[in-house]
Amino acid sequence: MEKKKLTPKRVVGIVLTAVVIVLLLVAYIFPVFYMISTSLKTMYEVNLSPPSLLPETPQWQNYADAWKKMDFFHYLVNSIVVSVCTIIGQFFVCVPCAYAFAKKEFRFKKILNGLVLFDLIVPAQIIFLSIYLIESKLGWIDTYQGLIVPFIYSAFSIFFMLQTFKTLPDDVIDAAKLDRCSEFQIIADIVVPMAKPTIITTVLFTFVYKWNDYFWTSILTTTDLVRTLPMAIQNLMPVGNAANEWHTIMAGNLMLFAPMFILYLFAVKNIKRMFAYGGIK
Amino acid sequence: MAEKLNAVRARLRDFFMKRINPIFQCPYVLIAPAVILCITFSVIPTIMSIRNSFFRTDYVMGVDKFVGLSNYDSIFSDPNFLQVFGNTLIFTAVTVLFALPLAVLVAVFLNKNTAIHNFTQSVIFTPYIISWVSIAALWMFLMDPQFGILNLVLGYFGIEPLMWMLSEKTALASIIIVSIWKSLGYNVMIVTSGLQSIPNEIYEAARLDKSNKVRTFFKITVPMLSPTFVFLVTTTIISTFSTYDLIKLMTQGGPRNSSNLMVYWIYQTGYLEFNVGKAMAGGVILLLFIGVISIANFTMMNKRVHYK
Amino acid sequence: MISLQNIKKTYPNGLTVMDGFSLDIEDGSFTVLVGPSGCGKTTTLRMIAGLEDVTEGRIIIDGEDVTNKDPGDRGIAMVFQNYALYPHMTVAKNISFGLKNFGYSKEECKEITANVLELVGLTDYANVKPGNLSGGQRQRVALARAISKKPKVFLMDEPLSNLDAKLRVNMRSELIRMHQKLQSTFIYITHDQIEAMTMGDYIAVMNEGKIMQYGTPEEIYSDPQNVFTAKFIGDPGMNIVKMPDGSSLGFRSSKTHFSKPDDFDGAVLSGEISTRERLGDINHYTIMADSGEEFAVRNEEFFDFGHRVNLYIKRGDLYAFGPDGARCEVGKDLPGEV
Numbered sequence: 067m068e069k070k071k072l073t074p075k076r077v078v079g080i081v082l083t084a085v086v087i088v089l090l091l092v093a094y095i096f097p098v099f100y101m102i103s104t105s106l107k108t109m110y111e112v113n114l115s116p117p118s119l120l121p122e123t124p125q126w127q128n129y130a131d132a133w134k135k136m137d138f139f140h141y142l143v144n145s146i147v148v149s150v151c152t153i154i155g156q157f158f159v160c161v162p163c164a165y166a167f168a169k170k171e172f173r174f175k176k177i178l179n180g181l182v183l184f185d186l187i188v189p190a191q192i193i194f195l196s197i198y199l200i201e202s203k204l205g206w207i208d209t210y211q212g213l214i215v216p217f218i219y220s221a222f223s224i225f226f227m228l229q230t231f232k233t234l235p236d237d238v239i240d241a242a243k244l245d246r247c248s249e250f251q252i253i254a255d256i257v258v259p260m261a262k263p264t265i266i267t268t269v270l271f272t273f274v275y276k277w278n279d280y281f282w283t284s285i286l287t288t289t290d291l292v293r294t295l296p297m298a299i300q301n302l303m304p305v306g307n308a309a310n311e312w313h314t315i316m317a318g319n320l321m322l323f324a325p326m327f328i329l330y331l332f333a334v335k336n337i338k339r340m341f342a343y344g345g346i347k
Numbered sequence: 348m349a350e351k352l353n354a355v356r357a358r359l360r361d362f363f364m365k366r367i368n369p370i371f372q373c374p375y376v377l378i379a380p381a382v383i384l385c386i387t388f389s390v391i392p393t394i395m396s397i398r399n400s401f402f403r404t405d406y407v408m409g410v411d412k413f414v415g416l417s418n419y420d421s422i423f424s425d426p427n428f429l430q431v432f433g434n435t436l437i438f439t440a441v442t443v444l445f446a447l448p449l450a451v452l453v454a455v456f457l458n459k460n461t462a463i464h465n466f467t468q469s470v471i472f473t474p475y476i477i478s479w480v481s482i483a484a485l486w487m488f489l490m491d492p493q494f495g496i497l498n499l500v501l502g503y504f505g506i507e508p509l510m511w512m513l514s515e516k517t518a519l520a521s522i523i524i525v526s527i528w529k530s531l532g533y534n535v536m537i538v539t540s541g542l543q544s545i546p547n548e549i550y551e552a553a554r555l556d557k558s559n560k561v562r563t564f565f566k567i568t569v570p571m572l573s574p575t576f577v578f579l580v581t582t583t584i585i586s587t588f589s590t591y592d593l594i595k596l597m598t599q600g601g602p603r604n605s606s607n608l609m610v611y612w613i614y615q616t617g618y619l620e621f622n623v624g625k626a627m628a629g630g631v632i633l634l635l636f637i638g639v640i641s642i643a644n645f646t647m648m649n650k651r652v653h654y655k
Numbered sequence: 656m657i658s659l660q661n662i663k664k665t666y667p668n669g670l671t672v673m674d675g676f677s678l679d680i681e682d683g684s685f686t687v688l689v690g691p692s693g694c695g696k697t698t699t700l701r702m703i704a705g706l707e708d709v710t711e712g713r714i715i716i717d718g719e720d721v722t723n724k725d726p727g728d729r730g731i732a733m734v735f736q737n738y739a740l741y742p743h744m745t746v747a748k749n750i751s752f753g754l755k756n757f758g759y760s761k762e763e764c765k766e767i768t769a770n771v772l773e774l775v776g777l778t779d780y781a782n783v784k785p786g787n788l789s790g791g792q793r794q795r796v797a798l799a800r801a802i803s804k805k806p807k808v809f810l811m812d813e814p815l816s817n818l819d820a821k822l823r824v825n826m827r828s829e830l831i832r833m834h835q836k837l838q839s840t841f842i843y844i845t846h847d848q849i850e851a852m853t854m855g856d857y858i859a860v861m862n863e864g865k866i867m868q869y870g871t872p873e874e875i876y877s878d879p880q881n882v883f884t885a886k887f888i889g890d891p892g893m894n895i896v897k898m899p900d901g902s903s904l905g906f907r908s909s910k911t912h913f914s915k916p917d918d919f920d921g922a923v924l925s926g927e928i929s930t931r932e933r934l935g936d937i938n939h940y941t942i943m944a945d946s947g948e949e950f951a952v953r954n955e956e957f958f959d960f961g962h963r964v965n966l967y968i969k970r971g972d973l974y975a976f977g978p979d980g981a982r983c984e985v986g987k988d989l990p991g992e993v
Contacts (some may be wrong), residue, residue: 086456087467093528094470100496101485112494159380166377171667175374182381185389187641191589191610192634195617195626196392196399219384237739240706241800245753246727248364249371255752259743278478280592285618296480312488323481330476334469349760357758364725 105129105317112313125313132302132318140290141298148213148294149276153269155218160268164224165253168231169239185221194285201286212286213294217276223268230264231257270333277326295322396634400627407621418628428629430604431612434519438526438608439587446527447579450534451572455564457535458542468539472532479529479592486525487512487597512598518606522593530586534579541575542568574647581644588637609633656682657703657808657840662712664698664864672698673864676712680857685834685841687855689848690887695864696844700810703842704733717807727756732801733810736817738793740785740800746772747781750800757804771799791822798830802837809834811843815850827854848888852876860884879905882980893974894950896924896990901978904989908951910972913964921969922989926950928962942966 104112106124132138166172167179190197197216198207206212234257242256258265280296287293299322302315370376403414422428453471457464474482489495490511498508511521545568553563591610594600600607600615607615609629617626657680664673673695680686688696701707703714705726714722721729741749750771751764759767772778775795785793794814801809811830815823831854834841845851851858852872860867860875860883868875868884879885885893885905893905904922926944940952942964950966958964975985 083456086453087463090453090467090471094473094532097485097489101488104488114494159384162371162377163381166374170374170377172374178378178382181390182378182385184385187638188389188393188634189585189589189637189641190389191591192613192630192637193389193392193396195613195623195630196395197388198618199395200387200392216384216388219381219388221385221389224381235737235739237735237737238741240704240726241733241735241739241741242753243706243726244704244731244733246364246725246756247753248368249377250368251756256741260741262743274476278476278480280478280480280596284595285614296478299480299484312491312494315484316488319481319484322484323477326476326478327473330473353758353760360756360758 101316101320104312105320107313109311109313112311128313128317129321132314132321135314136298136301136318136321137290138295138298138318138321141293141295144210144292145277145294147210148292149273151210151214152217152276153272155214156220156223156268156272159218160220160223161227161258161265162249162253164227164231165257167224167228168234169236169257182219182224183221185219186225191281194281198285206286208287208289208291210292213283213292217272217282220272223272226268226271227261227264230261234260270329274326274329298322393634396627396630399623400631402624404623405621406623414624418624419632422625422628422632427604427607428612431600431607431609432632434605434607435588435609437519438523438590439584441523442527442587443580443583446531447534447576447583449527450531450579451538451569451576453531454535454538454542455568458539468532468535470532472536474529475533480596482525482529483593483596486521486528490521512606513602515602515605518598518602522590522598522606522608525597526587526590526593530583534583537579538572538575541572545571577647578644581640581647584640585637585644588633656680656715656717657842658713658715659699659703660713660715662699662702662714663710664695664702664707665710671710676864676866678859678866678869680840680842683838683840684856685831685843685854686857686859687843687845687851688859688861689845689851689855690861690867692846693863694861696861697812698864699861700733700812700842700844703729703808704731704810705729730807731810732804732806732808733812734794734797734801734814736813738785738790738797738817740793740796742785745782745784746777746788746796749785749796750803753800754803767803771803774802775799790818791826794818794826798833802833806839808840808842809837811841813844813846816845816847830854849890852888860887862887879974880982882976885974885976891951894952895976896922896944896946896948896950898990902983902986903976903980904985905974905976906968906972909953910968911952911954912967912969913954913956913958915965915967916969919967919969921967921971922973923991924950924966924968926964926966928958928960928964931958931960933957 100119103120105128106126107118107121107128108125111118111121163182167175167182201207201212201216204212206215238260239252239256242252247256277294278296279294283294283297287297290297299315299318302311302318400418401413401415403412403418404410457468489497492498492508492510492513495511497511501508509517512518549567549571550563553567558566589610590608591614594606594608594611595614598606600611610633613626613630613633616622616629659676659678662673662676663671664676665671676695676699678699688699690696698707702709703716705721705724709722712722713720716729716731741752744752747768750768754764754767755761768781769778772781775798777792777795777799780788780792780796785796788796794817797814814830815826818826827850830841830843843851843854852875855872857870858872858875859869862883867887868880870878875884875888879888879893882895882903882905886895889907891908893907896904896906898904906922924942924944924946926942928940929943929949930941932939936955937953938955938957940954940958942950942952944950952966970985970989973985973989975983977983
């Protein structure tokens with residue numbers, strides 16, 4: 067392979083790229099670094115003006131304080147319940163639906179297909195008031211089912227899985243029918259395992275969406291009973307004229323997004339793939 | 348003993364396959380839950396919203412009167428609404444005109460498969476999977492007029508400290524900055540995928556034609572990216588029109604409506620002020636905007652999927 | 656005995672591909688359905704299997720009307736063209752998966768799986784996934800899966816089409832061996848008439864949703880009942896000459912003479928040699944006749960390109976077909992020398 071010569075043009079290119087990279091890394095890593103540093107400061111250090119870069123001694127108990135003040139455990143449990151139940155629900159609602167559209171023929175198929183993808187066209191942010199009114203009538207405000215049931219139908223999940231199911235070979239499913247498989251077995255033992263990457267990606271997407279959801283939780287709840295983690299940080303925010311407790315707030319914030327961050331580290335490829343779908347290929 | 352168990356299991360399975368399984372072989376049964384939920388939580392709410400925009404509804408008093416277009420009249424003569432609508436348009440315009448070209452630029456710079464490039468890409472993507480709450484809390488801290496580091500940095504450059512979210516002049520700008528910061532990584536990733544789908548041969552042909560980097564960029568890269576770009580523009584517009592979390596957490600629309608956006612306005616009008624009819628009217632307007640763009644996006648996406 | 660009675664198949668879009676289709680398949684036979692693409696053989700097989708709905712008519716297997724029964728309840732097993740193995744399961748699991756559904760206990764499943772794997776010679780591959788197997792091995796797993804169900808009927812949908820030529824020949828003999836060993840009915844689909852002729856006890860030649868002829872290979876070859884069968888069967892197929900009155904005459908490529916035999920009574924066609932392949936003793940010619948048609952001729956005599964020849968075909972070697980393509984008596988007037 068020929069060695070690329072170090073022409074002035076190339077040097078400029080390299081320098082520019084380096085500048086861009088450094089700027090980006092600073093813009094994205096420094097805030098996090100500063101957040102961690104603040105979370106370990108004392109109240110006094112936080113209120114210094116100008117603020118210091120690092121704490122004198124790391125105040126690890128800030129985290130314990132934040133945990134208690136936020137009632138972290140309570141919200142954590144709710145987040146887990148809501149996210150997990152939504153995913154399980156989607157398995158029962160979205161997977162069979164995608165399977166039926168991918169592998170079965172029936173009248174009105176085209177119309178119904180358009181219908182279940184309705185959600186993709188109407189972003190829910192606009193109809194949230196009506197959904198609140200509906201749930202009000204059902205008595206579902208401040209309940210787990212209120213936060214779960216509307217979301218076990220997901221047009222995105224159905225669409226994504228539908229595309230993949232369509233590519234699964236029909237004769238394998240025929241072989242399963244000849245093997246006396248019930249519809250459940252076909253879906254659970256054949257279709258889902260064969261579409262594993264897509265299923266995993268869909269589950270991750272749903273999980274991240276539900277876990278991070280602030281919008282719906284704030285609309286559909288009035289008390290703390292079933293509220294999820296994103297709402298927990300409000301407990302740390304200063305009320306009225308109280309002093310800024312940024313150290314506790316940042317500690318709480320860190321605990322808030324740590325789960326997602328850890329998940330991200332483990333599943334970078336998958337998460338990137340799910341967000342990129344629909345744009346390309 | 349084991350045979351008896353087996354026999355029972357066989358009988359159960361027989362019953363199941365003969366009676367229960369045929370029900371689930373019917374495709375309508377398989378799609379029923381999804382269809383029911385879709386109608387209940389997507390279709391009906393949409394119809395309700397549209398319907399309510401033509402009514403004056405007071406749930407406390409039990410009033411539900413048809414008022415035709417008067418809700419629409421009232422919002423178009425409401426300076427608040429107009430300002431909010433204007434804010435949303437500005438927000439969208441700035442984001443599309445600034446954030447997307449920025450994303451393209453960054454994507455081009457980061458489009459090499461080295462450790463540093465990949466690392467940087469992963470780093471800038473991270474905020475996208477973090478909830479708005481964390482982002483808002485972080486930036487409220489960074490933008491704190493007294494203790495925030497942004498003002499400190501500005502100070503080093505000799506610039507006066509800004510009031511960021513607390514000043515009418517800078518509130519909307521603060522929101523825009525945070526929003527762009529969060530979505531840059533995602534936009535870059537989409538553009539990168541688009542870049543990588545451009546076959547290498549085209550670049551080689553350009554090299555043979557002695558085209559320099561800048562010219563190549565404008566004459567080749569940009570046109571070939573146009574489907575990606577279209578997707579990105581439509582999704583960005585949809586997401587900027589739908590912004591709510593950021594406003595509620597950081598500014599609550601203030602000060603004095605300077606950073607208020609459409610969805611939060613609907614929340615204020617309908618949820619907080621109980622003026623359901625008016626809120627729905629605003630919602631319908633938003634729906635028209637987003638609906639049209641979404642449909643355009645969807646059909647374009649579908650066309651491309653079929654193309655492959 | 657498998658019996659298809661008056662089958663009509665109409666697709667949801669309104670297209671009717673079969674009407675009044677009837678076929679009886681002999682118990683324990685190796686019956687081949689052969690025909691060009693789109694003739695309906697795969698559709699027929701899938702209807703027997705229950706993978707395709709029957710619009711009208713009945714399907715009887717062993718005296719039982721299975722027309723409305725689930726595929727798994729018909730006592731059949733199927734081997735697919737693309738093997739249709741479960742890609743995420745090991746070879747052993749591929750076989751035992753279905754067995755469990757049939758009610759066998761865990762131990763029985765294990766035993767049957769082991770037996771069947773030994774039968775096809777894949778015992779060492781029990782824990783391998785299909786992705787790591789060759790085409791031939793995958794086909795044997797598919798076969799093993801089918802055998803394990805001890806079905807009354809084996810359905811095979813062009814199982815050898817995806818294998819390379821040499822493997823195909825080997826697998827052909829293996830399948831025939833299986834058939835003799837298992838003594839079950841085999842219904843086999845292929846578009847390759849050579850395969851049909853070498854493997855089948857009975858052949859059903861199909862075209863456009865109809866059976867053109869049903870019989871033994873010998874009957875089909877030496878006694879074709881219509882032009883289609885005559886042209887389709889044989890390598891090469893029968894040469895057909897159009898007569899001025901709309902009927903046709905047919906003759907096999909090897910039953911020709913370039914010089915007039917003694918006491919000749921038959922047809923004479925003249926033409927020019929257009930291609931020639933020397934294959935040891937026999938030469939394969941295509942003759943461009945004066946009428947413009949092309950014929951295939953196999954003969955020991957050697958001629959050069961462009962050479963004008965006369966083809967002499969004895970009356971006993973001639974076949975006659977009416978204007979509708981159906982077989983009839985050879986007429987008195989035959990084309991003669993020019």
